[in-house]
Amino acid sequence: MIPLTIPTISPPGSTPGSFSAPHTPITPISSTSSTQAPLRAPRRTQWEKVDDVLTSYGFRNLGDFLATLFHDHGSDADPRTPRHTASVAAFLQGASTFKMADLLALIYDHPQSRPKRKYSDQVSAAFSPHTPLDDIRYARPCLTAWATRTVGDEVYRRIGRLAKKSDDPESRRHVRATTNRRKKGARVATWDDTRFTIQGLADQYREADEFLWYLTECFCAPRVKGKVVVRKRRPHHAIQVGAISPFLISRNSFASGDLALPLGIWHFACKSHVDVKRVYCRFGSTVSDTTARNALNSMSAADLSELRERVRDATERGEADHSKIIDNVQENSPVYEHGLGRENQLKVGTACTTVRLLDCKPGAFNAADHIGRVVQQARQTMTTENVYESIDWPHNWSHRINPNRKTPVQPVGTNGEREVETQGMARTLLDFDQQSGINPDKCDNILSWVRGDGASHATIMRLKKYLAVTPNIYKSFRNVISTPETWHTKATDLNACASNHYGPAASKDPSSLSRSSNAANMKRPTDLKKCDFYPTSRSMTMIWDARVLDCWRLILGIDSDSEIVEHFAQLAEIDCLPTLDELLDHAKVLRERYASQVAYDQSLSTEDHDEASSRSKIPAVEPLHGDEDAPPPEIPAAPEPKDEGPKFYKEAPGFDGDRVLSNTILFLMEFGWWVELNYAIPEGDVGRVMEILKVSTAIVQLPIMISKLLKDLYLHVCGNLKSELHGLYARSVRPASVRVLTRPQGRTAE
Template structure:
C-alpha cells in the first residue's frame, strides 16, 4: 500500500478507492485498462475470493470507523435520515445513514407500488370502489365476497407480497428469542404488523383507495350503529372509510344482489318452477328522545324484515299449485293421528344420534384418549359422520325492510307484496306456482277476491325451523331449570351450580350451548381417577365399548319407557336386567325424611317423599290459607306426592330432560 501511495501519486486511500471504482461516464472515453475493468467487475459481482460481504463488516466494525464518545455530533449522525452524508466524516455513521436512506426510499417506493392499481387489470380488493358512475368501464366495485376476510390471511398475503416492508414492521412488533422472531400465542405480532400496511397505503392514496380492511370496518360500524364521532375519528386515523362511503358500498352490493335475484326468479318463473322462499319476522326499535321538545317524543318503530332463501334439491314441479290444491281437496290430514306421526319418524336414526352424543360425552372424560389411542378418535369421528347429514350452506339474500306491522293482517299482506316485488315475482305469471313463506307461527289469511295472487290462494305459510327449535329449547329450560338455589338434584339450576355454569337471567332467551353444557355428565374425582388407572394399565376403552355404554345410558335414562319405570316400581321390576336402575344412596331434602330411590331392593311401602321441585310434573300445591293463618312465604312450596306413589321423582325429572333435549 505504501508503494502504491508513493509511486502512483495518490494523496490518500480515498483517492485510490475513488479512482478504482470510478464508473465510465456515458459519452466519454474510458481510460481504464482491461485488467482494471475486469478486477472491479469481478469484485462488485462477487466473483472474487473476497466479496463485498467481507469488506463491509470490516469497514463498519473497524475500531477507527467509530467516533469517540465526546464527539457527539458524529455519534448522533448514525442512522440519520436527514444529515448530509458529506458532513459525516466517520465511516460507520456514514454507512448507517446511507443504508437508512436506501431502505427508506425502497420502502416508500414499494408501499406506493402496493397502493397503485395493478397494470394487468386483475381484481385487487384494495382498490375496489364503493360505487361507480359508469364513466370508467374498468371500475371494480365491491361485492359481498370482498368483505369476507381473516386477519391471518391478509397478514400472510402482505408478507408474501413485500418482504422488506414486512420485515421493517416485524422489527417493531415481533418478539425475538436467540435472534429469531417468534409468534406469541397472546397478541401475535402478525396481527399487529398488518395494521400499518393498510393504514399507510390508505394515507398515500386516500381518494381511490379503500384498503383491505378499511371498507369492512366501515360496514361493521354501520351495522353496529356506531356514533358518528367514532366513524369520523377512525376514518381520520385511516382505520375505516367514511360513513357515506360505507352507505354507498352497501347500496351497491344490495342493488347488485337484488338485480341478480330478480333475474333468477324471473327465469325460473318462465320455466314454471319455484326456487326461492321467504322468511319474515317483525322487528322493532325504541327511539328514545333525550332532549324533549315540541313534537319530539320517544316512539317505538316497528316493521317487517324478510330474507329470501334458495330451495335446493327440489324435484321439478314440486311447487305447482294445481297438485297442492288437489291434495288439499283430498283432505288426507283427517286420517293423521298421533300413532301415524310416531310411525313416520325414523327412530333408529334418532337413537343412533343420541347414542353417539353419549359416546362423545364419555370420550370427553378420557384425558389420555388423544395421546394413547388416536385411532379411536379417528374411528369415532368416522362413525359420527356416517349418521350425520352432510353440511349444506343455504344461499340467502336479505330483502329491504319495510314499516308494515306484521301483527295486523292488512299490513302483513302489504309487506308480503312488497317483498315479492323486491324478488321480482310477476303476479300474472304465478297463478300456478306456490309461494312458500316462513315465520314465527303467523299464517297468511286467505281473502276472497277474483285475483289468485292477491287472494293468497297459492301462499303456503309454515313456522320457521329456528323459531320452533327456540320455542322447544325455552320450554325445556322453563320446565327443568327450577329456582336459582334449588336443592333438587334433578333441576338444571343445581347442575349448573355444580359445574360452575352461570344460570341464565332470562329463560326465554336461552342459548343451546347453555343447556347442552348441562347435558354433559358431572365429572368427579372418582371418575377421573378411574380413567387414570385405565391409562396406567393401557386399558383405555375402545370405540365399541363407548358405544355399548352409550346404548345402555340411552335405554335407561333417555326414553319414555325409562320415565315410566322411574315413576312406577312395578314397571321397573318387570323390565329386563340391563334396563333396571341400580340402587343408589338415599337423598334427603332439607327438613324432610330420607327417601330411598327406586331399585330392585326398594321397600314396597315407601314413605311420602318431600322434595322441592319446580317442574310441570310436580306442581306446587300450597296449603289453603285460613282467616287466621298468615300468608305463606314467597318462593317454591313443599310438594307432597300422592299416597301410594312408589317411584323416584328426581330420577324421572332427569330422564324427562335427557329425553326432550338430548333427542
C-alpha cells in the same frame, strides 16, 4: 571484474515516472569464497505491502487510492488495465475470498469509524435522513445515514408499486364503491369482496413484497433471544396488516379494497358514531361513511337485480325461486333536545331475507298439487300414535343437505309495517313480493313459502282465513305457505323443557335444574314460560353434559367423576383403550338405562324394575344419607318465576318408585332430543330434524306451530320419504288429538 547493476522492478499499477527506481550495484563474489549472499529479497508481510501502497505509489491518501481502485468510467473510455478491471469485478461480484460483507463489517465495527462524544454533530448524524453525507466525516454514521436514505427510497418505490392498480382480475384492492361511468371496465364491489381474514391478508402482503413485510415485522414483532415470537393476544401479523393498508391508501386513495372498505361497512353495520367514522377515515383505517353507503347501495342494487332476473326465469318455468324469512324489527329513537313536537319514538317495521331454494324437485311448489292434498282432508285421521309409529329411529341419513352447498341469501328493503296486524301483514307480503320481482299475473300456480316466528305464522293464517272468499288468488294469499322458523321451534322446545324441569328456585330436589344451577353458579330463568334463549340453553346443556358424564361413570364402574380422565389415561398407558364399537355399545346401554321410556317406567314401579332385562335394568345403589346435624346448605335467593304453581307434590298412596330418578331420566331423554336437534340443524340433516320434531310433537306436546312445520317441511323439503309415510307427513296434528305420553313433575316429593 565489471560491476552489475540490477534495477528494481516497479510494483504493478504504479505510474511510470512517479518515482525513480534505485539502482543497487552488486559486486560478484569470488568463486573462491565459501558463502554467497541470496539474490531474492526477503518476503514482505501484508502490513509492509500496505505501507508500500500508501507511501511508494504516489497516492495522497487511502481515499484517493480507493477512488482510483473503484473508478467508474461511465460512458467514457475505460482507462483501467485488464488486471485492474478483473480484480475489482471479482471483489464486487463476490468471486473473491474476501467479500463485501466482510469489508462492511470491518468498517462499521472499526473503533476509528465511530465518533467520540465530544463531536455531537457527528454522533447525531447516525441514521440521519437529512444531514448531507459530505458533512459526515466518520465512516460509521455516514454508512448508516446512507443506508437509511437507500432503504427509505426503496420503501417509497415498493409502496407505490403495491398501491398501483394491478392487472390481476382477482385482485380486489382497487374495487370501486360505485361507478360513475367515467372509466370503462371499473370493477364495482360485491359481497364477496367484503369477506376477508386477517391471516389471508397477511399472507397476501407477505407474498407481494417480503421486504415491506420484514420492515413492518421489525416495527411490531416481539423477539426472544433474537427470534420473532407470536403472541396469543394481539398477534403482530394483524398489526402489520392494519399498518400496510393505510400506507397504500395514503399513496393511492383508490387502493381501499383490502381492509378499509370492509371496515367501513362494518362501522356502518355497528352504527358507529359519525365522529368515530371520520377519525378512522382520517387515519386511513377505513373509507368514508359516504363511500361505505355507496358500496352498500351498489351491492344491494346488483343483488336485487340478479334476484329479480332469477324470479322471472323461475316464473316462466312455473317454479319457485326462493323462500322468505320475515321478522319484526324495532329501533328506539330518543330525543336529546326536547322541543315542540319532538318526543321519543319507537320505530317498528318488518325485515325480510330471501333464501334461494336449491336441490328441489321440479313441481315441489306446485299450488294445484298442494290444494289437492288439502281437499283430501287426510289430516283428520292423524293421531299421536300415527306420528309415534312413523318415527324413523335408526335414520339412514337419506335426507341430508349437500355439505358443499352454500345457500345464497339476499335481504330486501325493510318496510315500516307491523307484521302482527292483519292489514300490516298483507301490505308487508305485497311489498316484499314487489321488491323480489314477482309477477302477480303469472304466479297463480306457484306456492310462496314464508317463515317467521309464532306471531307471524298466526297472522298469516288469520289473513288467509279473512280473505278466503276473495276471487283473486294472489290477493287472497291462497298460495302462501307459512311455517315457523327452526330457531323459534327450538326456543319453544327449550321453554317447555325448562318449565318442566327447573322447579322452584329454592328446590331441595337433586333432580331439579334449579338446584343444579345454584350449585354451578348459573343464572336461573326468571320467567320459565319465556326464557332468555342463550343463557338458558348454555346452562341446561352444561347440566345435561354433567349428568351424562355421571352415567358414563356408572357404566364404566368408576368411583367419582374426577377419575374419568385418569381412567382413560391409565388405559392408554397399557394400550387397552376401548374401540369405537365398544363405546357405542356402552352408549346404547346408557340410553336404555337412563334416557328412555323403559327406564322411566322402571323408576316409577318396583315391579317393572324387577322384571326388566339385565341390559336395561337400572343398578340398585345404596341411598345417600347426609349428616342430620349438619346445617342445610345456603341457597342463593332468586326471584320466583311467574305461575310457578305448588311447590310440593304429594305422591299417591302405594307409590314405590323413585321420583328423583324419574325426573332425571325424563330430563336426559327430553333435552337429549334438543341437543340432537341442535347438532342436526347446522349439519344440514333435514331427515333427522323431521324425526326429532315428530318425537317432540308426540311426547312433549309442542304448540301448533311444530305440527304445521311438519306438514309444510314435508311438502317442500322431504319429498323423498318412504311411500308408506306419505300420508303422515302431508298433514299436521290436530291440537285436540295431541296427548301427553309422559309429564315430568319437577317438584319435590313430600
